[in-house]
Amino acid sequence: MKHLLSAGDLDRDEALLVLETAEKLRELADRPIKKLPTLRGRTIVNLFFEDSTRTRISFEAAAKRLSADVINFSAKGSSVEKGESLKDTALTLEAMGADAVVVRHQSSGAPHRLAHSGWIQSCVVNAGDGSHEHPTQALLDAFTMRRHLGALDGRRVAIVGDVLHSRVARSNVLLLSTLGAEVTLVAPPTLLPVGVERWTCATSYDLDAVLPKTDVVMMLRVQRERMNAAFFPSAREYSRRYGLDAARMAALPEHALVMHPGPMNRGMEISADVADSTRSVIVEQVTNGVAIRMAVLYLLLAGAGSAVDDTVPEQRRGRA
Amino acid sequence: MTPAHDPPGKAKAAVGASRAVTVQGEAARSVLDEADIARALTRIAHEILERNKGAREVVLLGIPTRGVELARRIGERISAVEGSFGGVGALDVTMYRDDLRLRPTRVLGHTEIPESGIDGKVVVLVDDVLFSGRTIRAALTALDDIGRPRAVQLAVLVDRGHRELPIRADFVGKNLPTAADERVVVSLRESDGGESVVIAKREPVGEGTS
Structure with missing residues (x-):
């Protein structure tokens, strides 16, 4: 595999390889010198057409810790505002000799287009496209869960909230089911996507019924910028029925984790005391994100095959 | 999370498998057996003590995968x-x-530095086979990012020659003259099930350390 476009592209072995690699790279965070020479002289472009704090900084830190050169591109203040197309932007990057392009785009499928159109030769990493996918977020979520709970086989994960607009939910369902976890999506009917019954997960409208038998509860941000219809009557009503507060957290099993991909709407889907509680691993998710993104960049860029799957069977080495 | 939850990926299993098959399938020449390996490690341990006048300042760092186990045994x-x-x-x-x-792409190994760090210590790098010297060069660079040892020494179970860099070992289990197209295969109980060092005909694409 040359690109990371969807969490569904990873089979179990590949997903575990990324997670194991990240585990090794996580140790680096505790060292005084947090840098490896591995991708020296490689150029990684962060191509962000949509606002982002966490993901862009995380990819930038990951690339820099591997000694790659990083070029940050954000649509605001660039020629995109003058009407430049994705193709022309891509051709510009290609001419500059980018080895990898990390792309965040408001349109679902933009990274796929970039990877398969023949405009560029470099690796493409999807850093979130529309309401489609966000594979590195799913990887870091799985990584965080494994650090606390061990192997995910048979673990129950509830993903709660605005599933309809959430690329995080979609990628997590794909990856977590690959890793053997049982995922339940909890949301009002209006915020579940059409065709969700074909996803590899269960669905529920009742958060209180799901919580007592859950190992991980992942709260999703209510995406106001994508709320172009009346999906629920009022913010207060949503918060009452689907928000995680101290009382609901008490219904969780002792060992259960509370996660949120950020940015949080405190008081909306998650109350401040829950977000800051000891159950919450939200800040740790950010730390782990850097390790996961280092692992992805290493596996895509470091070897001759630049391929996740080439690492697996020894016999294939003959081709290199 | 402990690695025991999941297999460390097919890669390692495949390495082990291809190792065993090729060694058995060809005219492999056994060089060291279990007792020889044990004696060599005992001698290396004593040489390290003698050279450094004790072990108070000595930190052994094994290079994955087999170097780690060898370092553990020398440490014992x-x-x-x-x-x-x-x-x-x-x-x-x-x-x-x-x-x-x-x-x-290679699968990453594990790094674990003793609590007290390596600053001002004598670091003894431990590996199974010394060949081109490139692994040791990489190890010296890696040490730069972890601390500043007072001195770095190198212990290997087998020195097979064919150096490509100005690097030599301080402590050698056995000097083994080899042809460039031969492979030195070290097997240890923990990683490979048996205890031996054998010379086999080299595969078209061999392993870095052999």
């Missing part, structure tokens, strides 16, 4: 003789290799 022998000892750890050098771009 040192602890049995000497009261104070700097400790045993592991140093993965994958990210520092100079051949990363020439081969498919």
Whole structure:
């Protein structure tokens, strides 16, 4: 595999390889010198057409810790505002000799287009496209869960909230089911996507019924910028029925984790005391994100095959 | 999370498998058996103590995968003789290799530095086979990012010659003259099930350390 476009592209072995690699790279965070020479002289472009704090900084830190050169591109203040197309932007990057392009785009499928159109030769990493996918977020979520709970086989994960607009939910369902976890999506009917019954997960409208038998509860941000219809009557009503507060957290099993991909709407889907509680691993998710993104960049860029799957069977080495 | 939850990926299993098959399938020549390996490690342990006048400042760092186990065994022998000892750890050098771009992506190993660190200590790097010297060069670079040892020494179970860099070992289990197209295969109980060092005909694409 040359690109990371969807969490569904990873089979179990590949997903575990990324997670194991990240585990090794996580140790680096505790060292005084947090840098490896591995991708020296490689150029990684962060191509962000949509606002982002966490993901862009995380990819930038990951690339820099591997000694790659990083070029940050954000649509605001660039020629995109003058009407430049994705193709022309891509051709510009290609001419500059980018080895990898990390792309965040408001349109679902933009990274796929970039990877398969023949405009560029470099690796493409999807850093979130529309309401489609966000594979590195799913990887870091799985990584965080494994650090606390061990192997995910048979673990129950509830993903709660605005599933309809959430690329995080979609990628997590794909990856977590690959890793053997049982995922339940909890949301009002209006915020579940059409065709969700074909996803590899269960669905529920009742958060209180799901919580007592859950190992991980992942709260999703209510995406106001994508709320172009009346999906629920009022913010207060949503918060009452689907928000995680101290009382609901008490219904969780002792060992259960509370996660949120950020940015949080405190008081909306998650109350401040829950977000800051000891159950919450939200800040740790950010730390782990850097390790996961280092692992992805290493596996895509470091070897001759630049391929996740080439690492697996020894016999294939003959081709290199 | 402990690695025991999941297999460390097919790669390692495949390495082990191909190792066993090729060694059995060809006219492999056995060089060291279990007792020879044990004696060599005991001698190396004593040489390390002698050279450094004790082990208080000595930190052994094994290079994955087999170097880690060898370092552990040498450490055991040192602890049995000497009261104070700097400790045993592991140093993965994958990210520092100079051949990363020439081969498919490698699986990373584990790095573990003893609590007290390596600043001002004598670090003894431990590996199974010394060949081109490139692994050791990578290890020296990796050490730069971890601390500043007072001195770095090198212990290997087998020195097979064919150096490509000005690097030599301080402690050698056995000097083994080999042809460039031969492979030295070290098997240890923990990683390979048996205890031996054999010389086999080299595969078209061999392993870095052999």
